[in-house]
Amino acid sequence: QVQLVESGGGLVQPGGSLRLSCAASRSILSFSIMAWYRQPPGKQRELVASITSGAFANYADSVKGRFTISRDNAKNTVYLEMKSLKPEDTAVYYCYARQIGVDYLGQGTQVTVSS
Numbered sequence: 001q002v003q004l005v006e007s008g009g010g011l012v013q014p015g016g017s018l019r020l021s022c023a024a025s026r027s028i029l030s031f032s033i034m035a036w037y038r039q040p041p042g043k044q045r046e047l048v049a050s051i052t053s054g055a056f057a058n059y060a061d062s063v064k065g066r067f068t069i070s071r072d073n074a075k076n077t078v079y080l081e082m083k084s085l086k087p088e089d090t091a092v093y094y095c096y097a098r099q100i101g102v103d104y105l106g107q108g109t110q111v112t113v114s115s
Helices: none
Strands: 004-007 010-012 018-024 033-039 046-052 057-059 067-072 077-082 091-099 102-105 109-113
Touching: 004 091, 018 033, 018 091, 018 109, 033 067, 033 077, 046 067, 046 077, 057 067
Parallel strands: 010 109
Antiparallel strands: 004 018, 018 077, 033 046, 033 091, 046 057, 067 077, 091 102, 091 109
């Protein structure tokens, strides 16, 4: 069983920055894709950013130019660098990984953007 553990969430003022980390319990090279999802209060979960094993990244339009997803294969960790944060970025952020036939999701970390 794979575990994905998110960290780095917290309270930040509008315009601020945060870096989320997702540590996997096994080599992330075994995952074809890893991603960050978020679920704002009272809304459905949505895809924020994804990165393939070949390090190709994709982003939701709402975060393009502000968020950066990256991976460190040696540390089995995926990151989400978030800049110019807005109140509408407030959500629980989840780490996701896909292996052939199996999807994994972390427990989530809360990000709150408020003055």
